[in-house]
Amino acid sequence: MTAPEGRPGASLHYGDPWAEPPEARDPLRRLRGRLVLPVTVWTAHGDEGDEPAGLTVSSVLFGQGAPGMLAGLLSPATDLAGLLQRPGRPFVVHVLGAAHRRLAQHFAGDLPAPPEMLKAAESPHGPLLEAVPDRAFCRTSTIRAFGWSLLVEAVVEEVQVPSSGKGLAWYRGTFRTIDP
Secondary structure, three states, X not given: OOOOOOOOOOOXXXXXXXXXXXXXXXXXXXXXXXXXXXXXXXXXXXXXXXXXXXEEEOOEEEEOOOOEEEEEEEOOOOHHHHHHOOOOOEEXXXXXXXXXXXXXXXXXXXXXXXXXXXXXEOOXXXXXXXXXXXEEEEEEEEEEEEOOXXXXXXXXXXXXXXXXXXXXXXXXXXXXXXXX
16 A cells, blocks of 8 residues: 555544535434434244344334324334335234343344344234344234335234343444443
8 A cells, every 4th residue: 555645654543434524414304313313123923934034223203092103213224114105014023121132233234243132032013032022013004205214103903011231222323221
């Protein structure tokens, strides 16, 4: 490698060389980054012959009522979004705690999780991650475009909340532990 003229040698630069500086980024995205968001993993069975799909989702909101409802934003390019396009499609929303950071990274496509964290039991709604006991069993009611994302609305059919402890949140581009 040759250094540019007038420079003593090459230098290393860390980080994403294509990342825009903060002042050049979309202001709405920067504002959204200042919100503390929950960290969940959604799982669903694949269509016949296909593998199940899972995805880390942080744009999630639960609404109480009869029935309870869920709203979440997914990238349309994900396998999970393709599966949930059909109304009535069952899926599971796992609410992650502090101990599940590696699962969040795994289903976000960042780092592989250890095999023991990926153990899953079968259910009619989709794979149940055994390491994550807090979950909601949902069924898609509506899916539509929402900005660059897809807004998935679903009926919550059952909730399991057996654990307590520190939570996991997405804030300013990283997973953070939340102490109750």
